[in-house]
Amino acid sequence: MRIWIQLTFICVVLSIIAGYSYSEGASPANIGPLVEEALRNNPQIQAAYSDWKASEYRVREVASLPDPAASYSYFGQNVETRVGPQENKYGLSQKIPFPGKLSLKSKAEAKHSAMLKERYEAVRRELIKDIKFVYYDISWVDRAIRITQEEKSIIEGLEGAAQKKYESNLTPQQDVVKAEVELSKLIDKLFILRQQRKTLEARLNNLLSRPKGAPLEAISAVEPVEFEYGLDALHAMAKESRQELLAANLNVQKADYERSLAGLDYLPDFTLGFDYIQVGAGHTTAANDGQDAWMGTVAVNVPIWFDRLAAQVNEKKAAVNASKKNLESIQDEVAYEIEDIYFKIESYRDIVSLYKTALIPQTQQLFEAARKGYETGQVDFLNWLDSERALLQTRLAYYKAVVDYQKSIAYLERVIGRDL
Numbered sequence: 001m002r003i004w005i006q007l008t009f010i011c012v013v014l015s016i017i018a019g020y021s022y023s024e025g026a027s028p029a030n031i032g033p034l035v036e037e038a039l040r041n042n043p044q045i046q047a048a049y050s051d052w053k054a055s056e057y058r059v060r061e062v063a064s065l066p067d068p069a070a071s072y073s074y075f076g077q078n079v080e081t082r083v084g085p086q087e088n089k090y091g092l093s094q095k096i097p098f099p100g101k102l103s104l105k106s107k108a109e110a111k112h113s114a115m116l117k118e119r120y121e122a123v124r125r126e127l128i129k130d131i132k133f134v135y136y137d138i139s140w141v142d143r144a145i146r147i148t149q150e151e152k153s154i155i156e157g158l159e160g161a162a163q164k165k166y167e168s169n170l171t172p173q174q175d176v177v178k179a180e181v182e183l184s185k186l187i188d189k190l191f192i193l194r195q196q197r198k199t200l201e202a203r204l205n206n207l208l209s210r211p212k213g214a215p216l217e218a219i220s221a222v223e224p225v226e227f228e229y230g231l232d233a234l235h236a237m238a239k240e241s242r243q244e245l246l247a248a249n250l251n252v253q254k255a256d257y258e259r260s261l262a263g264l265d266y267l268p269d270f271t272l273g274f275d276y277i278q279v280g281a282g283h284t285t286a287a288n289d290g291q292d293a294w295m296g297t298v299a300v301n302v303p304i305w306f307d308r309l310a311a312q313v314n315e316k317k318a319a320v321n322a323s324k325k326n327l328e329s330i331q332d333e334v335a336y337e338i339e340d341i342y343f344k345i346e347s348y349r350d351i352v353s354l355y356k357t358a359l360i361p362q363t364q365q366l367f368e369a370a371r372k373g374y375e376t377g378q379v380d381f382l383n384w385l386d387s388e389r390a391l392l393q394t395r396l397a398y399y400k401a402v403v404d405y406q407k408s409i410a411y412l413e414r415v416i417g418r419d420l
Contacts, residue, residue, distance in 0.1 A: 093273035111254035
């Protein structure tokens with residue numbers, strides 16, 4: 001009987017040690033292909049891209065002259081002239097804005113188009129961050145399921161050992177009952193974890209624009225990556241790459257062009273025209289009898305409503321100030337986000353290192369000591385069970401810290417607007 005119990009303990013220890021080399025099975029899903037799939041298929045990305053491309057056509061549109069106007073006049077009662085009656089009149093006119101207006105409109109619209117491009121890039125970065133968050137969460141749930149299954153197998157083995165000891169009057173029935181209660185808790189925990197994975201699968205399928213209920217292969221094991229960036233370097237990257245910052249700066253330039261354009265509205269636009277008059281045959285023998293006539297026209301609008309023009313200029317000035325303040329606000333927010341997430345990454349890195357170098361080895365030693373003590377009767381079943389639970393919970397906490405560390409780096413990439 002004692003030999004059988006010792007063999008059971010050896011199997012338990014081997015199963016825990018084997019759990020450290022975690023694997024999700026054949027052909028696990030990597031994050032790179034998932035991101036590429038999302039960028040290809042996500043409708044939000046496609047909508048932002050179409051908005052950007054549509055704005056590029058708008059730049060050419062506002063830089064063009066307005067359509068010319070053609071006119072036709074019919075004389076219901078002919079106007080008699082010396083050379084004959086006027087019968088029909090044909091006209092063509094073209095409005096020409098004051099020099100500089102079309103150029104400023106084009107520049108303002110180009111800045112707006114560039115803003116939409118940055119918005120498109122921001123949507124891409126946000127999607128990449130969301131994909132990574134869900135990916136890392138699924139990775140942790142998969143590991144938690146695997147570890148909990150290992151724990152369940154261990155408890156089943158301990159329950160069997162306790163039952164044998166109870167039947168041999170070597171241990172109280174309380175040990176058997178405690179093992180059964182612990183086993184029920186693990187079954188409930190597995191149910192919750194699997195439900196969480198289904199929820200995360202649905203979220204990932206939504207981001208990837210996959211059909212509802214599409215199966216998701218196992219997720220690759222996530223390991224902590226090296227992070228060797230300083231605050232100054234991160235602030236410099238954000239200044240060059242953060243999409244919202246770039247868009248806000250472009251908005252300042254756009255508002256400045258629009259303010260200059262409003263000032264040009266004090267100056268008149270021109271309209272050039274040409275009229276051709278069809279003249280009928282007269283009653284003279286002159287050489288120019290019935291000869292058609294033509295004339296050219298020049299017209300200007302008269303901007304005399306100075307209150308309206310002044311209000312328009314003041315509006316654009318206020319818009320410039322608002323865009324500058326908005327830029328300052330975004331700069332402050334980005335700076336805060338960088339420092340906040342940077343210190344979180346530093347903390348998570350220290351926590352991961354602590355678990356890897358101290359807590360896991362220590363709980364492993366505690367588990368081994370409790371195992372040997374239980375074999376020799378120096379440690380009761382509850383203490384042995386607690387040491388086993390502490391080891392596996394420590395492993396779970398380690399993997400959770402790794403996932404939080406990776407998610408923090410993914411969020412930092414969104415904050416600075418580029419991959420690290």
